[in-house]
Amino acid sequence: MKIINAKLKLFSSLLSHPLTPLLPCSLAPLLLRSLSFLPICLFLIACASSTPAPTPTPSPTPLPRTFTGEFAYTWVVRQCDLGPRVTGTEASRQAGDLFIAELQALGWEVLEQTFTYKETPVRNILAWKGEGEAVLLGAHYDSRRVADQEDTALPVMGANDGASGVAVLLELARALDWETVHQQVYLGFFDAEDNGHLDGWDWIIGSSYMAEHWGEAGESPLTAMILVDMIGDADQQVYYEQNSHPTLSHELWEVAAQLGYAERIIAQYKYAMLDDHIPFARQGIPAVDMIDFDYPYWHTTQDTADKVSAESLEAVGRTLEVWLEGN
Ligand SMILES: [Zn+2]
Numbered sequence: 578m579k580i581i582n583a584k585l586k587l588f589s590s591l592l593s594h595p596l597t598p599l600l601p602c603s604l605a606p607l608l609l610r611s612l613s614f615l616p617i618c619l620f621l622i623a624c625a626s627s628t629p630a631p632t633p634t635p636s637p638t639p640l641p642r643t644f645t646g647e648f649a650y651t652w653v654v655r656q657c658d659l660g661p662r663v664t665g666t667e668a669s670r671q672a673g674d675l676f677i678a679e680l681q682a683l684g685w686e687v688l689e690q691t692f693t694y695k696e697t698p699v700r701n702i703l704a705w706k707g708e709g710e711a712v713l714l715g716a717h718y719d720s721r722r723v724a725d726q727e728d729t730a731l732p733v734m735g736a737n738d739g740a741s742g743v744a745v746l747l748e749l750a751r752a753l754d755w756e757t758v759h760q761q762v763y764l765g766f767f768d769a770e771d772n773g774h775l776d777g778w779d780w781i782i783g784s785s786y787m788a789e790h791w792g793e794a795g796e797s798p799l800t801a802m803i804l805v806d807m808i809g810d811a812d813q814q815v816y817y818e819q820n821s822h823p824t825l826s827h828e829l830w831e832v833a834a835q836l837g838y839a840e841r842i843i844a845q846y847k848y849a850m851l852d853d854h855i856p857f858a859r860q861g862i863p864a865v866d867m868i869d870f871d872y873p874y875w876h877t878t879q880d881t882a883d884k885v886s887a888e889s890l891e892a893v894g895r896t897l898e899v900w901l902e903g904n
Contacts (some may be wrong), residue, residue, distance in 0.1 A: 616808065644752040644898045646891025650882075653736055653745035653809060653890070657882050661720045661732040662739065664769040664782075665697040672718055673700050676747065676766055680704040687763070688794055694769060694782050702766040702784045703796070707755060711797035713763040714783065714897060715853055716742025717770030725775070727877040736882040737872060738771065740893045741809025745894045749901075752894075757902040761797055767853050770806075781853050788856035801825055802857040802864040807872055808893040809885035815869045815893065816847035820855060822863035829865060832903070833896040841892045842867075845897050867893060 640648075655675065660668040666725075673689075679685050680702075690701040702718075705711075720735025746764045753762065765787055773780030792798070808815060815833075817826050833842035848868070854864040869889075874880040 578800045594762055611674050621712075637672055638895060642644055642752065644748055644755055644891060644894035646887035646889075646894065647746035648751070649744040649890040649894055650887040651884050652747045652758070653740045653885050654777060656740040657734055657736050661722075661734055663722045663732060664719045664772060666692075669700075669719060669768070673702055673766070673768075674719070676702055680750055680764070682732065685750060690787060690790065692786055693763055695776075695778060697769075699769045699783055699786070701768055701785065701787050704750065704764045704766075705761060705796075706750075706753075707758055707761045709760040710800045711761040711763060712801045712803070712901070713765050713799050713857070714746055715765035715767055715802065716746050716806060717767040717783065717853055718743045719768050719773040719783070720887070721876055722775055724876055724878045724880075726875060727879075731878050733771075733876055733878065734881050735771070736885050737807050737809045738875060738880050740882075741807060741885055741890060742805040745805050745808065745890055745897070748876065748890070748894055749897060753897060754902055760800075760901065760904060762901060763796070763799075765853075780851055781856060784853035785856040788860055791860075799857065799862045802854055802862050803829070803896070804852060804854040804864070804866045804868070805893055805898065806852055806866065806868045807875070808869055809889050810869050810872050811884060811886035811889060812871075813841040813869055813889040813892060814871045814888075815845075816845055818852075818866040818868055819846055819849035820851075820858065821865040822858070825863045825865045829867070829896060829900055832900045836892075836895055836899060838892040838896060841889065842896060847871075853860055879899060 656662065656672055659671050662669045662672045677687050685706045686706040688703045692699050697708045717739055718831060720739045721733040723729045724731045724733045741765060750764060767783035768782065769782035770780060772778040830842055830844045833839065850866050850868055852868060854866040858864040874884055
């Protein structure tokens with residue numbers, strides 16, 4: 578568009594001073610003999626295009642179309658910069674607002690689900706895009722109120738336990754190629770997962786609420802649910818989880834192996850987790866928890882961004898991306 582405008586501008590300036598710039602053109606004598614308007618126009622355009630075009634302003638390098646661990650990692654840092662995202666706090670509100678703004682900027686529809694639990698405001702965020710059978714990818718975004726594996730006077734930063742899963746969802750929101758994804762993708766950001774056993778709180782409050790109320794705002798029935806939780810550990814070991822759907826687990830781990838991640842996303846059973854996939858599994862939806870529970874900093878003050886690696890985020894993110902784009 579810029580080059581065309583430059584030619585038109587040159588053309589109008591030639592019209593006001595028709596002869597001066599025409600002389601270098603070898604056709605000038607012929608055209609000087611022709612007085613009809615059309616050949617002059619053609620000639621002017623021909624001469625204009627022989628004039629060196631202005632150097633176009635360099636455009637920024639396009640962002641990669643594939644899931645990029647470095648980009649995902651920036652989302653871990655941005656969440657941690659807000660401080661612990663404990664349910665009901667200002668930092669939690671800021672984190673939710675940040676996700677909503679990003680998702681909307683990327684063209685996702687967004688719904689907030691708010692309710693009160695033990696006099697504490699809870700907010701889930703649900704985003705969706707695309708057409709076809711519906712799948713939900715989820716992560717909790719709250720961080721645990723106290724680091725009770727270490728010091729009950731201090732909160733958990735939740736760089737891995739919380740922020741890593743969210744980071745994968747947000748980078749997927751950017752990177753998914755909608756020419757190859759033929760499903761409707763929901764991204765669920767669950768609040769109030771991680772205060773279990775503190776002051777009588779249960780675990781998985783936000784995801785339970787979302788599962789119970791699924792469909793009430795017009796959400797499509799789900800064919801699969803995949804949870805990502807604590808998947809950013811630099812020393813990554815994501816095993817099959819025992820409460821997860823076996824066939825869907827196998828599909829995902831197979832994709833991971835094809836991508837060369839078999840030593841990180843390991844096709845062996847290890848833990849059984851009560852996590853945000855359970856409320857969906859209870860409704861008969863094939864649900865999988867991708868979780869790396871071999872994390873020595875779990876529920877300590879040491880769960881900080883330096884324990885998370887871009888490579889680990891990328892292994893899980895690329896696996897989900899390729900699975901979505903291949904289904
Ligand atoms: Zn936790």
